[in-house]
Amino acid sequence: MPNQIIELNNISKRFGNRSVLENVSMRLEQGQITTLIGPNGAGKSTLVRIVLGLIQADLGSIYKSGPMRMGYMPQKITIDPTLPLTTLRFLQLAESQASKCRSALVTMEVDYLADTPIQALSGGEMQRALLARAILRHPTFLVLDEPVQGVDLNGQSALYNTISRLVEKLNCGILMVSHDLHLVMSATDHVICLNQHICCMGRPEHVQQHPGYTDIFGHMTAVYSHSHDHHHTLQGQVVGSEHTHSSECEHD
Amino acid sequence: MTDFILYALLAGIGVAIATGPLGCFVVWRRMAYFGDTLAHSALLGVAIGIFMDINLNVAIAGVLMIFALLLGVVGERIHLSMDTLLGILSHGSLAAGLVTMALLIDVRIDLLSLLFGDILAVTVSDLYLIYSISVIVMVLLAILWKPLLTMTVNAEMAEVEGYNITFLRIVLLLMTALVIAVAMKIVGVLLITALLVTPAATARRFSNTPEQMALFAAGIGVLSVVSGLSVSWYLDTPTGPSIVLCTVLAFLCSMLKRNA
Numbered sequence: 001m002p003n004q005i006i007e008l009n010n011i012s013k014r015f016g017n018r019s020v021l022e023n024v025s026m027r028l029e030q031g032q033i034t035t036l037i038g039p040n041g042a043g044k045s046t047l048v049r050i051v052l053g054l055i056q057a058d059l060g061s062i063y064k065s066g067p068m069r070m071g072y073m074p075q076k077i078t079i080d081p082t083l084p085l086t087t088l089r090f091l092q093l094a095e096s097q098a099s100k101c102r103s104a105l106v107t108m109e110v111d112y113l114a115d116t117p118i119q120a121l122s123g124g125e126m127q128r129a130l131l132a133r134a135i136l137r138h139p140t141f142l143v144l145d146e147p148v149q150g151v152d153l154n155g156q157s158a159l160y161n162t163i164s165r166l167v168e169k170l171n172c173g174i175l176m177v178s179h180d181l182h183l184v185m186s187a188t189d190h191v192i193c194l195n196q197h198i199c200c201m202g203r204p205e206h207v208q209q210h211p212g213y214t215d216i217f218g219h220m221t222a223v224y225s226h227s228h229d230h231h232h233t234l235q236g237q238v239v240g241s242e243h244t245h246s247s248e249c250e251h252d
Numbered sequence: 253m254t255d256f257i258l259y260a261l262l263a264g265i266g267v268a269i270a271t272g273p274l275g276c277f278v279v280w281r282r283m284a285y286f287g288d289t290l291a292h293s294a295l296l297g298v299a300i301g302i303f304m305d306i307n308l309n310v311a312i313a314g315v316l317m318i319f320a321l322l323l324g325v326v327g328e329r330i331h332l333s334m335d336t337l338l339g340i341l342s343h344g345s346l347a348a349g350l351v352t353m354a355l356l357i358d359v360r361i362d363l364l365s366l367l368f369g370d371i372l373a374v375t376v377s378d379l380y381l382i383y384s385i386s387v388i389v390m391v392l393l394a395i396l397w398k399p400l401l402t403m404t405v406n407a408e409m410a411e412v413e414g415y416n417i418t419f420l421r422i423v424l425l426l427m428t429a430l431v432i433a434v435a436m437k438i439v440g441v442l443l444i445t446a447l448l449v450t451p452a453a454t455a456r457r458f459s460n461t462p463e464q465m466a467l468f469a470a471g472i473g474v475l476s477v478v479s480g481l482s483v484s485w486y487l488d489t490p491t492g493p494s495i496v497l498c499t500v501l502a503f504l505c506s507m508l509k510r511n512a
Contacts, residue, residue: 052412072412079405082452083280084459091400094413118405137413 002171003030004065004140006051011060013046022197024060030140030173033164033202035184037177038194039216044177045075046196048143051175071139071172073130075146081119085086087129088114095136104132107169108162123150127159144176148183160187165224181208181217256372257485263374263382264477264495267435267447270386273393274431276447276455276462277424280404284449285335286323288426289342290432291444293319295349297433298366302356311382312436315431318381319345324425346441369440369492371481382434389427393466400424401462438477438491450499451476457506474500 006028013021020043028034028051042146049055050062052072079085085108091101105111108128113121121129127147134142147163148156166189167174178184181191181204186202191207193199207213278287294312301311323341330337353361365373374382393400402410403420411417428448435444455468480495487494 041425052408054411056406062511070412072409074406074409077406077409080280080282083404084456084461084465085401085405086460090405093398143412178312 001119002079004068005029005063006065006068006141006173007063008047008051009061009063011047011050011057011062012061013043013050013055013057015046016073020196021050021057023195024198025188026192026198026201028141028173028175031167031171032188032189033139033167033174033176034190034192035176035178035181035188036192036194037179037184038199039179042195045145047173048177051141052143068140069138071099071134071142073127073134073142073144073147075129075149077126077135079119085118086115087121090118091130091133091136092116092208094133100136101132104135107135108132124152124155124159127151128162131162134172135170137164138170139172141173142170144174146177146179148178153183156183157186163187165251181213253481256374257481259374259376260371260481260491261478262379263371264438264481265474266379266386267384267431267438268451268473268477269470270389270431271435271447272451272455272468272473273466274389275450275452275473276428276466276469277400277404278428278445278448279452279456280462281424283428284445285338285342287428287445287448289323289338289345290319290429291315291341291436291441292431293349294436294441295366296345296352297349298361299349299352299356302361303352304509309378309433311434313430316399316433320425320429321422324421336507358456365440366436367440367442368490369436369438369443371438371491371495374437378437382437384432385434392423396420396423397463441497443492443496446496446499447473449498450503454499454503454506457509460510473499476502 008026011021011024038044045195051055088101095101105114112129148159186203188204191204192201193207193213195216200207202211278284297312297315301308399415399420403417407417432444435447439447451469451472454472455465458468459465476498477495480498484491484494
């Protein structure tokens with residue numbers, strides 16, 4: 001089956017008399033990670049919500065190459081503590097077979113959370129539970145709104161690694177919102193720098209050099225222009241060192 | 253045992269098995285104040301029913317469902333916090349109901365029974381109404397259980413996954429309106445929220461799954477009805493408040509249980 005695509009053409013959106021998005025065109029492809037970066041108030045969440053169909057654009061059109069399954073990982077999920085819901089039961093809302101849910105938790109390395117109340121999960125654990133949910137639902141496109149918020153630096157790169165492995169496993173397209181390019185560099189195929197309009201877009205190394213990007217973010221030295229050569233379990237132990245550098249990896 | 257006490261018992265049980273599971277959603281989705289507002293507007297339904305000379309049950313249910321829809325649909329679009337909006341409507345509708353009824357001077361209404369319930373006056377046709385609505389609510393809850401839970405976890409995620417959130421929200425609001433309309437006979441407009449919220453809150457402390465909580469809430473509600481009626485029978489206390497007091501006592505007992 002050919003790769004599915006979502007194409008946005010000249011999307012504009014205003015809230016009251018404030019213009020939030022102007023003439024935004026972009027293309028999402030199955031099997032690719034697209035990262036949306038931009039300062040606060042750049043319209044990232046609005047654009048994401050338009051892609052998801054949660055709100056309508058004022059102008060412009062969206063083209064989808066076929067019927068598709070969308071998945072959404074909200075920035076934060078607040079569940080009232082009066083709802084007795086374990087992580088496993090939370091997953092079972094998407095897939096009723098408990099065994100499948102457990103193996104999704106294993107894939108995300110959070111099987112120890114199965115019987116934990118969903119409200120007790122930390123930010124990083126919640127994101128992994130949501131990724132497990134995504135595995136169960138097999139979305140064509142998965143939209144992640146600031147997935148690493150509230151996760152420490154090591155956890156962030158581990159989470160990005162997990163996300164890029166997930167794309168291969170599920171062959172889904174990912175649209176991810178981030179406000180830090182350096183951390184997502186290794187985990188993204190395509191970067192869109194948004195500040196109400198699209199300032200620049202392209203491969204991460206390209207965007208980093210682009211004047212449109214440096215205007216907004218300044219010349220920051222890269223924190224990470226390489227991938228971590230090992231990763232940590234959520235408890236912090238180092239596991240494995242089978243990491244190999246991809247061809248895009250430019251450091252020596 | 254005399255008929256009226258049997259009818260009262262059946263009516264109370266019929267209401268409690270619906271308020272239990274529905275009350276869980278009221279608690280999970282923090283709709284308690286919403287329930288209060290709906291209940292208060294029931295007085296307006298009574299006044300309109302008398303004024304237009306239509307069946308009171310129909311008038312009450314009609315007004316409650318209209319209020320529920322207005323709150324659910326319009327409430328989203330008004331630039332006021334839901335809390336403020338409910339605060340205005342809750343007491344506004346209570347006052348409007350009381351004033352309208354006072355204006356209908358040639359009609360004598362037992363205001364106390366409207367405010368605090370009159371379960372001992374339940375008739376056979378009331379029982380039919382109570383059980384039809386309880387059955388409708390339980391069937392709908394059973395069918396929509398998973399979508400409703402998913403929406404409770406996160407509405408936007410549920411919407412992206414293809415659930416019709418507007419539909420689900422409206423169904424939930426209408427069910428709440430209907431149950432309040434019948435629960436009004438049991439505990440009156442001022443105490444209905446207690447019947448929705450308290451058994452659910454009590455059940456929470458013994459439940460590990462949403463289903464357990466719904467089941468336990470219904471059970472605790474039924475127990476409270478039975479014990480409240482008994483108390484009222486032997487001590488000659490007002491029935492509605494006695495039932496509500498029993499739900500609160502059950503809640504207080506549940507607090508003795510460690511960790512929940």
